[in-house]
Amino acid sequence: MWCTSCALAVEGVLQRAAGIESASVHYPTATVWVQGESDAIGFEALAARVARIGYRLGPLEAVVDAAARLEKESRYLSLRLMVAAVFGMWTMLASLLIYAGAVPAGRIELVMAWLSGGFALPVVLYAGVPFYRAGWRTLRAGRPGMDVLVSLGVLGAVAVSVWLLARGSAEVYFDTAVMLVTLLLVGRLAETLCRQRGLKAFDALALPQADVTLERGGKRQTRPPEEAVRGDTLLLSHDETLLLDATLATPGWFDTATLSGESVPRYLAAGQKVFAGYRYLGSGQGPVRLTIDATPGERRVDRLCEQMRLLQTRKGELTKLADRFAAWLSPAALLLALITLPAVWILGAGTEEAVVRALSVLVVACPCAVGLAVPLAALAGSGQAMQAGVAIRDPAAFELLAGVRAVAFDKTNTLTAGRHRVVHLVHREALPEGFAARLAAAAAAGESEHPLTLGLLRWASETAHPGEKPAVAQREEVAGAGHRVSFADGQCWRLGRAAWLEEQGVALPESVEDADYAFASQVVLADDDGWLATFHLADPPVADARASLAELARLGYVTALISGDRQGAVSWLGGEVGLAASACYAQRTPEAKARLLAGLPAPTLYVGDGVNDTLCLAAAGVGVAPMNASEAAREGAAAQLLAPGIGGVVRLLGIARRTRRVMIQNLAFSALYNTLALGLVVAMAIPPLAAVLAMAASSLSVTLNAARLAWAEPPES
Known part of the structure; x- marks a missing residue:
């Protein structure tokens, strides 16, 4: 698809089909969502309807294919924009010399007019082709949009100019055609680059590119995830990310934060389901064994990606309003141009004036201001939001x-x-002041990245009184359970989960369980004599x-x-x-x-x-x-x-309310401009170049109104 008009055309064709209740085309990702009767929404039936107006419907493409397609589109547009800029510059220069009266003789002025047309040909015949193609397709779909007006304006300006040259007149309008194509190509290129960036949301859901270890016939094999099948036995090593949905055959500790949001690891028993994206932390008994339930394309993360595609097909209310206005404006302008041509001629004006008036109607009706009204205000609001963090x-x-x-x-x-801190401490009686903190720091120190261990270390560094920390002779980490530390003086200490210490034969006092701190995670410290201290840690706001x-x-x-x-x-x-x-x-x-x-x-x-x-x-x-x-x-x-915290959300909502007011003002102004301008060009003779300048002036006014947001002081924290 070339533009939003293309999306509306495809949407309209599908919505008119029998058996289809609703259809929504998401232009940025080139995705269509259709709801209706099973026969009506079959792929072949939909593809045939879309093909009638010149578009191709394909299966939902992979993100990497979509990125490649948009990259190709951006190169395609860049080349056309380069041609339009290089040749259009000479067309504009020749026209400027004619308008300024800088050419000494009429014959030379005519030569300059021919040169203007010659330089305009590559712009019209090459750079403008995508507009003509899209205009024709949307016209066939019964949804003529801006591309129809642009195409008629460009081709009409060229046709009138050639006709005037044939009559010996140098008052040509090639510059009108060149300006329309160049300015709109700039907008389309910027739009395509934004669409490319939008695909990164799907890239981020991608799992690491790695092979998986399978056990088949008693032998281990390393294969790509795509070669795994349901029922295969999968082996997962310590600190390895799971790439397939599976059921545990042996228990183990998993970091499930990617899909569950839990702040601490979970111990999952045999028979429990685990999902691609989980990270295996170990069980103390080597690799964990799993039975594969879902392969790539069927995994939970794949379903999340599909649901994201569906949710993206929704449109904002202001976008719908602008679409409806542009959809109404284009057919109205076409009809008015068709009426203007014979009406002006019948009222006594010459053929040249009647044709020029009709051309001016097409040019002045191009809804550029409507297209700029919302994006420019959003861009200015984005600048304000950036200043506000x-x-x-x-x-x-x-x-x-x-x-x-x-x-x-x-x-x-x-x-x-995401930084746990100690909110409560219970320890053995007669424990020297600061002793628990020093011991906890010595026991927890190491390479562990467990959030509770890190929280305990931060608390110990802030709380421990000056004093020599015990020298550690050996440290052993039991993944997901705790630490076993041997000191130089021969003592052995354990720091970890209460259940793990009880398995080690450590008796915990009942007083440790405090209902007021049931929300917190517990870390227990024990020495050779038994329980020493219990730390309650929580993640503060x-x-x-x-x-x-x-x-x-x-x-x-x-x-x-x-x-x-x-x-x-x-x-x-x-x-x-x-x-x-x-x-x-x-x-x-x-x-x-x-x-x-x-x-x-x-x-x-x-x-x-x-x-x-x-x-x-x-x-x-x-x-x-x-x-x-x-x-x-x-x-x-x-x-x-x-910035840290959530204060930016409050500031963002305030900026958004001001931005929306400017959006509505811009839409109202652009609608008023197009209505008045159409009436004015019908009532009096206005040259097409003046119509282009009026269109540019309307866009400038919308731009200046949006700039008020950028000039305003950002809200305070």
């Missing part, structure tokens, strides 16, 4: 941001900093969470916390940031989170940082990624916070 990845998000009614947040690394949520509530937004973490941790965090218990939802899968989000007042805004949030980021009206978000969340979000 928010990077906008999708300028079209401003269409929905101003109307957002509900704001939902993920927990870990979004409302929390970011500094501005409470104030930001209070401000959102004051402004009338519905707020919610939706997490895959356990109930206790979610409820505690909700209380810390001032959210009601009814607004805190725990232990939700990515699919459940998306369904829950759909139940909030729309449009919605969702803030999340992980792969498990990508579906919500796509399902929400606007998705926002916090500063330290994963690559998947950043690429799937419409905006990213550039």
Whole structure:
């Protein structure tokens, strides 16, 4: 597809087919979503209807194929723009000399007019071809858009100019044709580059490119994931990422944060299902064995990608409004041009004036200002957001941001900093002051990246009193369970999960269980004499969470916390940031989170940082990624916070409300301009170049109005 008019044409053809209830074409990703009776939505039936107007329907393409296609399109446009710029420059120069009266003789002026036409030929016959093709296709589909007006304007300007040259007149309009093609090619190239960037959201969902280890007939084989079949036995080593959905044959510890959002690893027993994207942390007994349930194309992460494609087919209300206005304007301008030509001639004007008037109607009606009204305001708003600490990845998000009614947040690394801290400590009586901290620091020190270990080390470094730390002779880490540390004086210490220490024969006192700290994760420290101390760790909220949520509530937004973490941790965090218990939802899968989000007042805004949030980021009206978000969340979000905390969300919503006001002003002005301009060119003779300049003036006014956003001071934190 060449432009949004192409998308509307395909959409219109499909919607008119019997048995089809609705069809939506997403131009940026060239994807069509069709709903209807099974016979009507078969691939062959749809492809045949689309082929009638010159387009080709194919199976849903892989992301890498879409990226290659858009790369080819951008080179195609760049070449045409280069031709238009190089040859158009000489056309404009020749026309300028004629208009300025700088040519001394009429014969030389005529020669300059011919030269102007000669230089315009490559622009018209090569650079402008995509406009003619798209115009013809949309006309056949019964949805004539801007490309029809552009094509008629360009070809009409050339035809009138050739006719005038044949009559010996140097008052030609080749410059009108060149200006239209060049300016619109610039816009199309920028649009294509934006579409290329939008595909990165799908790239981020891709899993690592690596082989998997299979066990077949008692022998181990290394194969690409695509060669695995359901029922195969898969072997997964320590710290390896799972590339296929499977069922555990032997238990082990897994980091499930990518799809579940849980802040601490989980111990999964034999028979439990695991999904591509999980990371195996070990079991202490070598590789874990799994039975493959789903191969590439059938995995849970593949289904998430497909759901993202579906959710992207939605259109913003302002975009729909602009589409409807442009769709109405183009046929109206065509009809008016057809009426103007005989009407002016009948009223006594000459044939030349009647033709020029009709040409001016086509040129002045090109809805460039309508096309610029929303994107330019969004671009200015994006600049303001950047100054306020928010990077906008999708300028079209401003269409929905101003109307957002509900704001939902993920927990870990979004409302929390992802840095656990000790919130409570219980230790053996008569323990010297600072002794537990020094021992914990010595026992936990190492290469472990477990969030609880890191939190304990930070607390120990801040709490431990001066004193010599015990010398460590040997350290052994049991993945997902804890550490066994031998000191130089012969003592052996254990630091880890309570269940693991009990397996080691350590008796834990009942007083350790504190209902007030049930939300926290426990780390137990024991020596040769038994239990020594129990640390309760929690992931605290970011500094501005409470104030930001209070401000959102004051402004009338519905707020919610939706997490895959356990109930206790979610409820505690909700209380810390001032959210009601009814607004805190725990232990939700990515699919459940998306369904829950759909139940909030729309449009919605969702803030999340992980792969498990990508579906919500796509399902929400606007998705926002916090500063330290994963690559998947950043690429799937419409905006990213550039500073710690969530205060940027409050500032972004304020900027969006101002941006939407400017968008509506621009749309209203461009609609008024086109209505008045059409009436004016019908009422009096206006040269086509003046019509082009008037069209440029309308675009300039829309630009200046949008620039007010860029000149304004960004909101304070």
